[in-house]
Amino acid sequence: MLKLLREVFRTGEATHKYPFAPLEVAKDFRGKPEHNAVSCIACAACTIACPPNAISMETDVAAGTRTWSISYGRCIFCGRCEEACPTGAIALSPDFELAVARKEDLTKRAVFSLAACPSCGEPLAAAKEVAYVLDILTRSAASPEEAERARFLVSTCPACKRKHDVEQLARIGVERQMENR
């Protein structure tokens, strides 16, 4: 009994003032993921990495948009999105106070416009994603011709690329036949 009393006095007050005073969390605490739509390129890498499907993408071809969204109600704060993101557009914050009054408020969205294929005009991918890849490829290209080729490969839709390839092959075929004569 005496030992116990001594322990109680030694401890003093053990309770925190929270919620009336802020609660300190560890340095790399995994809290609410914050998304920065400015640096996001809508590449969807995070949607694939996210284990509980908290992040999703929806494409509206008619409107020419792609909508990125996160549901904080589904998020398990694992940080896989942060690891997968090529641009650092999503990162976990120390914020753990996520309660909202309405369920809808748990979802956050960002809308991106789609780039159209220069040949056929059909929507291809998010404009920012195309621009991002293009930027990397043109900067690393060895010659202006290679850069131009990269531009064609990145911004053209798969169907048009295929058509282009077939046309080229056909042309080469005709030239060969001419040579053989």
Place this chain on the structure above:
Amino acid sequence: MTATTETRIGQPYLAALRKKLPHAVLEERWQTDDQVTVTVKLGSLPEAVATLYYEHDGWLSTMVGNDERSLNGCFALYYVLSMEGAQKCHVIVHALVSADDLEFPSVTPKVPAAVWYEREVRDMFGLRPVGLPDERRLVLPDDWPDGLYPLRKDSMDYRFRPEPTADNETYKFVNDSKVETTVVPLGPLHITSDEPGHFRLFVDGETIVDADYRMFYVHRGMEKLAETRMGYNEVTFLADRVCGICGYAHSVAYASSVENALGIRVPDRAQAIRAILLETERMHSHLLNLGLVCHFTGFDTGFMQFFRVREKAMTLAEMLTGSRKTYAINLIGGVRRDILGEQRLTTLKLIGELRAEVKRLIDILVSTPNFEGRVKGVGLLDPQVARDYSPVGPVVRGSGHRRDTRADHAFAGYKLIDMPVHTQAGCDILSRTLVRIAEFFDSIAIIEKLLEDTPTGPILTEDFAYKPYKFALGYTEAPRGEDMHWSMTGDNQKLYRWRCRASTYNNWPVLRYMLRGNTVSDAPLIVGSIDPCYSCTDRVTIVDVNKARSKTIAYKEMERYCRERTDSPLK
């Protein structure tokens, strides 16, 4: 995978099996140096399992049912035996069950430990264990439609919820007593608990004559979910959520099952970090149980003190992983977060404080006048009953059996240290509590040792490729005992089969024997001493055998009675 004939452990068991049952063994396949799957003829299955179990110090770790009709036209059963004799290894007895008659000879009459597994495989796959003494459902609810077997590949989508077929619970509780008893029902539901259970105590006056219980009220279908919706790495996060207390142990067990199946060499540093975090988890879990022991013996100040000190273990986890619970640190091939110099120092400081503070609290607890009286000689688990049912963790160690996966089958960072194993011979609540106390201090020593000479190098390897239909075991020693996972890879970047067995699954079947002969007021303490998710046992039905009347008592009231031991609610 890389096993060679010279390094393989466990060959004498196979030789013995072939000698005793000359025509039974059809094939042996080695998954790792100390994991072998032997295929036997279906008719010899019980004999093969029983031989390894009783003649070669085998313990039943899990049983896996698998719908392999798309692979070989049959269903498959894998009885996993942890061999703890001279050579420590895992021998998995495998047999194919025809998809036409779906019958197999039950192992339970020879090895009682198989009872829950065989009831479960009947529920989930519709396989019929012929000769199984207990034919009640185990996992599926009573109102689940007949003929719908959730884990069959062609049965249902994981989101499907069939309409209930009945309004009432039809489960038949079993009472083996020879005298007349009163029934005390505990349960079935508690709104705040994560896993409700329904207990029925059969009593004669104040003495429990027999007990039965029904679990799985909130079966979450995690295995099905993992097999149909998630990728390999995603399942590590799902496994983290198997348990709210010891989820990390599941995550490690799952990750190592896939790593073993594919022969992935996980870097030593990652293995050490896994062990450090497993011990962190054990510390908070054991402190929680010690707190509850105080609570149930009416010593609430002690409960508060243990929970206060436990916060340090939670802080430690938060600092090392970024989260107090659900550490989310594993990937297939290693871990995601390193332990840096500064974190190492803070860890050493925190565990130093924990050691001193818990030591003082333990002194207070054992010198509390009525503590020993309440826990000594109460809730006895007979060592022979333990031998028959393969319980795990402090429950089995409290009955004198030296079983600890960390020592027997060193995994993760435990390969780097000498692992002490604590046993107690009292077989009672006191013994189980003393084992936990000793293990708490071991955890601190293990973390210190691993932080002292942590292997250097990478923490994650990505140098592997997934191959279809590879399978193996992965295991850990969770705070409540061995967790056993069995995974088979698929051909679509998903698991073909994931079998996850939590430690308490192996401890429930012996609880019945632990309750017999004790008084009703000790029931909450005894149930608490296997350290289940406690709030599960909400209400009790007590049936008085002599007066032939039944009474339902609110759990709060049972708990009060356990703590105060006055004003029996049975009167």
